[in-house]
Amino acid sequence: MDRINRPALTDRLREETALFATRHPGSAAQARNSAAHLLTGNGMNWWRMWPGGFPLCIREGQGAEVTDVDGNVLVDLCLGDTGAMTGHAPKGATEAIAASLYKGSSFMLPTEDHLWVAEELERRFGFSHWQYALSASDANRFAIRWARMATGRKKVAIFNHAYHGAVDEALAELDESGAVVPKAGNIGYGIAPSETTKVVEFNDLEGAKAALADEDVAIFLVEPALTNMSIVLPDPGFLEALSEACRDRGTVFLMDETHTISEGYRGYTGTHGIRADMIVIGKPIASGIPAAVYGFASDLAQTIESRYPAPEDEDALGIGTTLTGSAVTLAAIRGTLEHVLTEEAHRHMDALAEHYEAGVKSLFADLGLDWSVIRMGARVEFLYDNTNPRNGSDVLNSFKDYDLNAYLHVALLNRGFVLTPFHNMALMCPATTRAQVDAFHAAFREILEPVVGRD
Amino acid sequence: MDRINRPALTDRLREETALFATRHPGSAAQARNSAAHLLTGNGMNWWRMWPGGFPLCIREGQGAEVTDVDGNVLVDLCLGDTGAMTGHAPKGATEAIAASLYKGSSFMLPTEDHLWVAEELERRFGFSHWQYALSASDANRFAIRWARMATGRKKVAIFNHAYHGAVDEALAELDESGAVVPKAGNIGYGIAPSETTKVVEFNDLEGAKAALADEDVAIFLVEPALTNMSIVLPDPGFLEALSEACRDRGTVFLMDETHTISEGYRGYTGTHGIRADMIVIGKPIASGIPAAVYGFASDLAQTIESRYPAPEDEDALGIGTTLTGSAVTLAAIRGTLEHVLTEEAHRHMDALAEHYEAGVKSLFADLGLDWSVIRMGARVEFLYDNTNPRNGSDVLNSFKDYDLNAYLHVALLNRGFVLTPFHNMALMCPATTRAQVDAFHAAFREILEPVVGRD
Incomplete structure (x- = not known):
């Protein structure tokens, strides 16, 4: 009516x-x-x-x-x-970022902030190992790559109408017959998303279990609550059960806090104590300087490190770009965590x-x-x-x-x-x-x- | 010896x-x-x-x-x-960026710098229409999408061992038999790159023409000189002939100036007067603040605009992320163009x-x-x-x-x-x-x- x-x-x-x-x-x-x-x-x-x-x-x-x-x-x-x-021009962070600009913004080398930030992120969100990215989209892309390396699998699972930025694998949706098709507005895909992606309705635990059953899913990108079309909250116990199902089937369970970081100081993951293998936090984490962080549970970090080639052999391609983890982005993250959020x-x-x-x-x-x-x-x-x-x-x-x-x-x-x-x-x-x-x-x-x- | x-x-x-x-x-x-x-x-x-x-x-x-x-x-x-x-902490740009931080870094709305920068980029590089990105990788990703939209084709062509950042389609190389395979170190691909990508040896005009002959290539990502393993310069006339070949076959010809921007004030494209449909410029363009720009020749811009759905119908997914084209990135680009490079x-x-x-x-x-x-x-x-x-x-x-x-x-x-x-x-x-x-x-x-x- x-x-x-x-x-x-x-x-x-x-x-x-x-x-x-x-x-x-x-x-x-x-x-x-x-x-x-x-x-x-x-x-x-x-x-x-x-x-x-x-x-x-x-x-x-x-x-x-x-x-x-x-x-x-x-x-x-x-x-x-x-x-x-963070609000516009938040004082503590703005001063820290401005000061860092006068000391150089990009070295392709670490600064002391890199370690400070990782320690603070572990304290706040509980994940033991971290890497940096320029956007939550990039963090998701890199997470997909690490998960494929760790699991030896290819597929990505997402929720129907969830938001994971501009990641190709996540620009998929279900049509009326339940088939995976390009998301409406996905103007430039090169591969039918059904080749890379499984799509499940949010709050559908049985559907999620069915998607995981073949044990070909490397990673489940989980938006803890749908946020891009209104807010759809998870049913009580849904995320906990999904986390268990992923663990049972050897699928990396990633909490993408791109929007749900609004839930609180420790994100949705920390506030509700959800067990996850990875977490992605972007957008406001650097007070408007483009940056994101992503964290790994220690067992996943160990698996990845054990499979990683020696530095003299190979670079891991497709992970990071030149300004990733630069001095100014880390100063901005530190300033934001210390003084603003x-x-x-x-x-x-x-x-x-x-x-x-x-x-x-x-x-x-x-x-x-x-x-x-x-x-x-x-x-x-x-x-x-x-x-x-x-x-x-x-x-x-x-x-x-x-x-x-x-x-x-x-x-x-x-x-x-x-x-x-x-x-x-x-x-x-x-x-x-x-x-x-x-x-x-x-x-x-x-x-x-x-x-x-x-x- | x-x-x-x-x-x-x-x-x-x-x-x-x-x-x-x-x-x-x-x-x-x-x-x-x-x-x-x-x-x-x-x-x-x-x-x-x-x-x-x-x-x-x-x-x-x-x-x-x-x-x-x-x-x-x-x-x-x-x-x-x-x-x-740009050098570390270049004075004119650093002051401009710091000033912009105190006026807010991210609005998801334009500032006056957006237009100033586009006009300066047109003056310097000659392309009529511009958009912004957080990295040259992102700019290449978005360019691929726009080109697919404009041409109705799917494939991407690259040179063997060229560098285009972390773009999935570009992490491919030729094996000894000439087949397209994942680039060494490409740890996390989901799709065999041969499904998306054609790879041609640099300076091989006949090879490039053969790749274009089927008229299924949406875009040729061209690194004007190979830069990621030493520098390999183009043969005299090679890029000009390739540009012609792309035009003949309806393929978008993109100059990725990620590294070749070192060639001069107007990049490799401008210095050597190469006709291109698109250009990507990243890395130093914002004095270390993560940002990139990409430009379109006016006929390509017109084609895209004519095919673009009305705002009330659809968003173009996979183009841009939230902090793309933010106030601080544009202030940084402006400061860099005006005072440093x-x-x-x-x-x-x-x-x-x-x-x-x-x-x-x-x-x-x-x-x-x-x-x-x-x-x-x-x-x-x-x-x-x-x-x-x-x-x-x-x-x-x-x-x-x-x-x-x-x-x-x-x-x-x-x-x-x-x-x-x-x-x-x-x-x-x-x-x-x-x-x-x-x-x-x-x-x-x-x-x-x-x-x-x-x-």
């Missing part, structure tokens, strides 16, 4: 889009000029998907706020889609997210909207239905309401709030305040009320 | 390795402690390949010098294997590299060593033979003299000079001085003389 007043929505979307254009002439000019110099007018593909007809051009960000080139100040609940979960900061972010969640729930209730609100630590999503999704297929169409999406996002931008464009995610950073969340609630009410039908 | 006195080499290698351990106790301790916390004891795989038994642990770098944790100051001719071709700086680097080349040639002549010295702009390599290599197979074994490699590198490190460990590359940066190159020549003579046989 659509509780949205569609004629009102059409009118308001037109008005808000016009207002958006009026209030952002500088961003509009940047977008116009970019059309002749950047492919599809965008330096980065995802800008195309920002609502309003063109992306905001940002002049600077401080804490939970950004200022665009037209001087508009906005509360940023998108935070670079997790890349800026602390236990105390996560407590603050969690509490604020709870407050955000409660306010949005109460607003939906007031308006008679039976919409879901789901929280994972500092991250909160809402859906335009209440179907209690248990897997990616359940939520696939839940936010494909293009007009409603566009209206909510543009109207919020016009009132000074940035919500993640691809879905309806809000994220709290250490600098986000209760007053900002309260102001969001008020603005959200103001824009929702006029488009909700009162039948 | 081996002109090396092997017994003398064995003795000197032992002595220099012992001296190396004595002079670098802090680096040795860091390596020992890292064994328990970093996979294979290394945060990044390539550290394993540094000579001397453990990699130097670096405290800081300034210009062409690095200082290790034991206080040794070394002239850095490796420069992060091109990542620091200027035309004047490249003139200085070129002249010094010529001086380095002349001194090494003269030393080899004095010692009766018929060894090659090859230069590509600011980059100079030497080989332990003079076979005039024309392709990767010709040079495959030229520097597999493990003892000689180890001795030269360790003895140079003991005398305060860092040469690229995997091969014998020296690179000049804007801060390298003539006095440093002269001092290198003297040190190189001092260590070579005792191991050259006088028959």
Whole structure:
């Protein structure tokens, strides 16, 4: 039952889009000029998907706020889609990174930070051995390679509609008949993903066991909760049972915390005490400097080290690129762990997210909207239905309401709030305040009320 | 005919390795402690390949010098294997990057630098449309995807023993029968590379034409000169003819300037006026901040844009990751182009590299060593033979003299000079001085003389 007043929505979307254009002439000019110099007018593909007809051009960000080139100040609940979960320009990390720049950024050699970071990561996340990468995508790619080396197997297993970045093996999905096909939008694959990848519905333990039964799966890339289309939480005991099943079948069990790092100080893995063979942590780990880390349980590290050729024989190709583990990335990770993503900061972010969640729930209730609100630590999503999704297929169409999406996002931008464009995610950073969340609630009410039908 | 006195080499290698351990106790301790916390004891795989038994642990770098944790100051001719071709902590770029950190590093939205950089790249390299990436590997991956979209084809062509980073499709080589097989050291491939990749010997125009004849090659990844095992220069007219052949067969012709950017201010492509459909530039482009750029000729850009789905329909998966094109990476690219890798700086680097080349040639002549010295702009390599290599197979074994490699590198490190460990590359940066190159020549003579046989 659509509780949205569609004629009102059409009118308001037109008005808000016009207002958006009026209030952002500088961003509009940047977008116009970019059309002749950047492919599809965008330096980065995802800008195309920002609502309003063109992306905001940002002049600077401080804490939970950004200022665009037209001087508009906005509360940023998108935070670079997790890349800026630290908040913009977080003081302790920014100073550490800047200092490291003046001492050289890239040597292809270790610095003292490499060991400090590995020790801190072990303390926090419990994995004994670490390596570095430039992105969580790269970390996943390298993890797949190490797992293939350790197991002598080739296949990769993933959940349907999970997110593992730009990794070829992970850009697969199930079609209606249950066959593995290229994910919609996978424009440039060279090999049918069914040759490399098994896809299982999230929360389907029997399906996962069936995929593992042939003992040809090197690694299961596990997104602890689905995060790329709303949030789908695991059933109680699901991840624990899957971890056991992987161990039974000799498959490397990897927790990809690319987004679930919002769950807390120790990630989803540590917070919930999930046993895993590997972990990947990217995005905010270096306060916006491109970097990721990945960790190995000690028995897996031993297996890999025992199979590794001597340095004079062979390099391991496909692992790392030249700037991987550079001095500046490690200084940035250290600064972030030491000063920004602390236990105390996560407590603050969690509490604020709870407050955000409660306010949005109460607003939906007031308006008679039976919409879901789901929280994972500092991250909160809402859906335009209440179907209690248990897997990616359940939520696939839940936010494909293009007009409603566009209206909510543009109207919020016009009132000074940035919500993640691809879905309806809000994220709290250490600098986000209760007053900002309260102001969001008020603005959200103001824009929702006029488009909700009162039948 | 081996002109090396092997017994003398064995003795000197032992002595220099012992001296190396004595002079670098802090680096040795860091390596020992890292064994328990970093996979294979290394945060990044390539550290394993540094000579001397453990990699130097670096405290800081300034210009062409690095200082290790034991206080040794070394002239850095490796420069992060091109990542620091800018020199360490280059002033203009460092200040620009630091300033950008204090204004926020990652928004998933454009800043004014995005357009500035694209315009400067067009001015310098001549390609009309640009996108950004975190590494040249990523840029190559994305280029492959765009080319597959534009051509509707799947296959990728590469040169035997060319370097394109960690891209799966490029980790292939020819075996003795001419079949495409996984590159030695490719530990974790999931698909036989022959399914995705055609491999051609460098400088073999007829071979390249044969690979293109079936019109199933989406893109030819072209390393303008082979750079990962010494330097193999293209025959006069080879790249021009290959470019024509690709155009005739509808294959996207990509110049991967990952290493050949040393050739000059406008890269190999611009310096030699090669027509290409795409170009990739990574490593030093952001003064050590992980970033890369890739450009499209306007007709290819138009083809892609015409085939691209509307934003409300589909995202293009596998292109970009969250921090791609972030504010700090673009500030770093801008700072580097504006202040560091200027035309004047490249003139200085070129002249010094010529001086380095002349001194090494003269030393080899004095010692009766018929060894090659090859230069590509600011980059100079030497080989332990003079076979005039024309392709990767010709040079495959030229520097597999493990003892000689180890001795030269360790003895140079003991005398305060860092040469690229995997091969014998020296690179000049804007801060390298003539006095440093002269001092290198003297040190190189001092260590070579005792191991050259006088028959």
